[in-house]
Amino acid sequence: MKKLATPVFNELELFDACTAEMDDATRKTFTASRADIQAAAEEFSAHSSTWSWCDLPRARHGHKEDIIAGELSKGVLMDLYDENVVKSKGHPRNIYDQILVAAQGQCPYCAGIGSARTLDHYLPKAKFPALSVHPYNLVPACRDCNTDAGAGFPTSQDLQPIHPYLDKDCFFLERWIHAEVVHCEQVVVRFFANPPIHWPIIDQQRAKQHFEDCDLRNRFSNQVAGELTPLIRQRKSSLAVFSSDQFRAHLLTVAEETSLLLNGWKRTMYLALSESHWFCSANFNEDLSPY
Structure with a gap:
């Protein structure tokens, strides 16, 4: 596997870039929930220090109406990535592209066999929606590795995939x-x-x-x-x-x-x-x- 440098963006930089492009009413809801997104990012950081991401709290399967952070539901947080990052024509998409290009076209999961053409959620956004736009949770990946990862994540530490940014040397x-x-x-x-x-x-x-x-x-x-x-x-x-x-x-x-x-x-x-x-x-x- 290929080691990648952690993205240069802080944990809430992409979240804030997304909210900056929202209309006033929507931005107000996201801003009011920012502290809970920050708390989720801090919990992610704590588990990263022990490589125990499998122990992070998970959202229920389905149930997009479940409230995850502040006033934000699971479905809204999943859409935040799809609608406000991937489809953005502004700063959020610029951040996306910078994270992607840092891999120099090589997928880190398969040691460069595949071409990294998209960003993969190391922790799937359907299970960990509060981390859907955390830069350290977005990893350049080829289509095969991204597809094979699916929407699940193991519940035991010994089955976790290698994290290209944060894992052991x-x-x-x-x-x-x-x-x-x-x-x-x-x-x-x-x-x-x-x-x-x-x-x-x-x-x-x-x-x-x-x-x-x-x-x-x-x-x-x-x-x-x-x-x-x-x-x-x-x-x-x-x-x-x-x-x-x-x-x-x-x-x-x-x-x-x-x-x-x-x-x-x-x-x-x-x-x-x-x-x-x-x-x-x-x-x-x-x-x-x-x-």
């Missing part, structure tokens, strides 16, 4: 996604989650759950053929002069490239290739193809 600075090369007629690279054993059990489970939720096993594997085909072609031609040890060193150069995400598919794949004695010493003039 270990998810971004330590390797927990690995791969293996399978010796068969095709070059098969299999990806799997294997967090370090010194991590707390909760964090190990969270990493494994994130791997499953984002379907990284299949999505990473889908990237393999496009990279392996030219690599094998090079091994047959310009890299044919390399011994197996020299070829292994070549693969390690890519696996250690710090500009690539540590737990991204490419570094993970090249490390697995470098660790495969069969791959490094294979005769690629035989009929081998990547998968």
Whole structure:
């Protein structure tokens, strides 16, 4: 996963930008409820310090008429994002766009496989409507990750997805996604989650759950053929002069490239290739193809 810097906007800046564009009567209702939105933001911050977002109070399923903050109902707070941020042509949309562009087009949930084209609510607005326009709850995401997340959120800490802004450094600075090369007629690279054993059990489970939720096993594997085909072609031609040890060193150069995400598919794949004695010493003039 990709670590993102927290948005430069404070917790109520987007809320205030939305209210500034409302008519006087509507603005009065939102302004009167601002203290309750502030309280929800402070509670979010407190739970962020312990990575326990699952314990935040939730709105009931459906029941858009339920009052959530001050005079504001669940439905009104959900519409605040859709109508006053996404559809805005003013400052709220400008804030939205700045949060989105900060990801540089790479979805942080799937380590950049997908293009981040929209903002995802880390905590779904249907469950946590008071946080519907909290900048730290809006994460750039690709369509697949946004869709797969759905409108639910786990009720136990060990199943929470990794938060690109606020989560523990270990998810971004330590390797927990690995791969293996399978010796068969095709070059098969299999990806799997294997967090370090010194991590707390909760964090190990969270990493494994994130791997499953984002379907990284299949999505990473889908990237393999496009990279392996030219690599094998090079091994047959310009890299044919390399011994197996020299070829292994070549693969390690890519696996250690710090500009690539540590737990991204490419570094993970090249490390697995470098660790495969069969791959490094294979005769690629035989009929081998990547998968």
